[in-house]
Amino acid sequence: MAEAAAGAASGKVVIRNVGLLLSGDIDRPILDADTLVVRDGRIAAVGRASDCDVTDPDLVVDARGTTLAPGLIDSHVHPVFGDWTPRQGQLGWIDSTLHGGVTTMISAGEVHLPGRPKDIVGLKALAITAQRAFDNFRPGGVKVLAGAPVIEKGMTEDDFADLAKAGVKLLGEVGLGSVKGGTEAKAMVAWARKHGIQSTIHTGGPSIPGSGLIDKDVVLEADADVIGHINGGHTALPEKHVCELCERSARAIEIVHNGNERIAVAAAKAAIELKCPHRVILGTDGPAGSGVQPLGILRMIAFLAGVAGVPAELVFCFATGNTARMRNLDCGLIEVGRAADFVFMDRAQHSAGRTLLDSVGLGDLPGVGMVMIDGVVRCGRSRNTPPATEIPVVVSAGH
Numbered sequence: 001m002a003e004a005a006a007g008a009a010s011g012k013v014v015i016r017n018v019g020l021l022l023s024g025d026i027d028r029p030i031l032d033a034d035t036l037v038v039r040d041g042r043i044a045a046v047g048r049a050s051d052c053d054v055t056d057p058d059l060v061v062d063a064r065g066t067t068l069a070p071g072l073i074d075s076h077v078h079p080v081f082g083d084w085t086p087r088q089g090q091l092g093w094i095d096s097t098l099h100g101g102v103t104t105m106i107s108a109g110e111v112h113l114p115g116r117p118k119d120i121v122g123l124k125a126l127a128i129t130a131q132r133a134f135d136n137f138r139p140g141g142v143k144v145l146a147g148a149p150v151i152e153k154g155m156t157e158d159d160f161a162d163l164a165k166a167g168v169k170l171l172g173e174v175g176l177g178s179v180k181g182g183t184e185a186k187a188m189v190a191w192a193r194k195h196g197i198q199s200t201i202h203t204g205g206p207s208i209p210g211s212g213l214i215d216k217d218v219v220l221e222a223d224a225d226v227i228g229h230i231n232g233g234h235t236a237l238p239e240k241h242v243c244e245l246c247e248r249s250a251r252a253i254e255i256v257h258n259g260n261e262r263i264a265v266a267a268a269k270a271a272i273e274l275k276c277p278h279r280v281i282l283g284t285d286g287p288a289g290s291g292v293q294p295l296g297i298l299r300m301i302a303f304l305a306g307v308a309g310v311p312a313e314l315v316f317c318f319a320t321g322n323t324a325r326m327r328n329l330d331c332g333l334i335e336v337g338r339a340a341d342f343v344f345m346d347r348a349q350h351s352a353g354r355t356l357l358d359s360v361g362l363g364d365l366p367g368v369g370m371v372m373i374d375g376v377v378r379c380g381r382s383r384n385t386p387p388a389t390e391i392p393v394v395v396s397a398g399h
């Protein structure tokens with residue numbers, strides 16, 4: 001299933017009989033529509049069947065009343081190359097994550113490369129190589145945005161300009177390298193931003209031997225674009241510091257699967273109370289000490305809906321449109337012109353919930369019935385989720 005970076009599907013795809021259309025837009029999470037038209041891998045129309053031009057399709061998918069959402073985005077992963085993670089010695093983890101509804105993964109640093117170079121030329125070379133490698137090769141069709149250098153002492157503005165010129169668009173977690181002080185981090189984050197490179201900061205205690213503590217004052221001073229894993233790793237900052245970060249910073253509030261769950265709930269509730277739910281984005285932080293979680297984003301969605309009490313339709317936005325907007329991605333929202341990256345879900349068989357949203361609100365995972373990336377069907381019934389009650393079917397391959 002791992003394939004070279006296939007371009008978008010050419011031609012016209014019609015998706016009909018969508019039971020519930022989740023938009024990814026936190027201001028309007030549910031759309032009054034049952035039909036989508038995709039042209040050359042992009043959304044061309046969204047609406048009621050009678051309002052859309054559904055003639056002459058190359059492919060027709062009958063959603064059979066299931067729920068369609070934008071493909072899920074994992075805002076925080078640590079890939080290396082291909083579909084292999086040396087951290088946990090596993091092959092196929094990205095393809096397995098596709099079966100958890102994820103269509104885009106964003107690297108927070110290729111830190112698990114054995115023998116990772118830490119000299120400046122070496123770290124730049126690694127970032128450029130990782131960016132190129134995942135640009136040329138998409139495991140299972142998943143878009144892995146990688147090439148996220150871990151900054152080290154001694155870097156100058158020219159280094160950031162070089163990286164940007166070479167196509168690097170992300171920084172690995174600030175704090176995983178030798179730059180751990182707020183003043184130094186702030187200068188480098190600002191250089192990165194000036195050259196169009198987005199930054200994430202490690203928040204909290206060391207996650208594995210070799211990483212260090214980044215406290216709230218360093219996070220505030222560095223002012224990275226994303227407050228990476230605000231709920232820490234296996235340890236988190238004190239709850240009141242996390243709430244202070246939500247309040248005093250305007251940056252993305254990233255909650256991860258591999259973090260402290262109690263603080264995850266506190267951060268989500270703080271964002272709702274502060275009326276900034278649009279800042280919340282989700283990641284897994286896998287692979288790490290906690291391992292690979294193919295269903296990690298779905299588990300975060302069910303956890304925040306079931307335990308933090310955030311309405312399920314909003315939590316789906318945390319993992320789709322919020323991330324797309326915070327990170328300037330062309331996917332993550334059901335809007336004309338966006339990439340046709342979709343996950344089809346239904347309530348899992350035997351869930352106590354009556355509907356998909358109801359079941360997720362009870363903390364159950366949904367069943368994934370199909371995943372599409374750039375208008376290409378990448379998997380049918382998930383091999384990893386519980387079985388969906390109903391699944392979409394390809395009814396005609398057109399002409």
Ligand SMILES: [Zn+2]
Nearest residue numbers: 173202203207
């Ligand atoms: Zn980290």
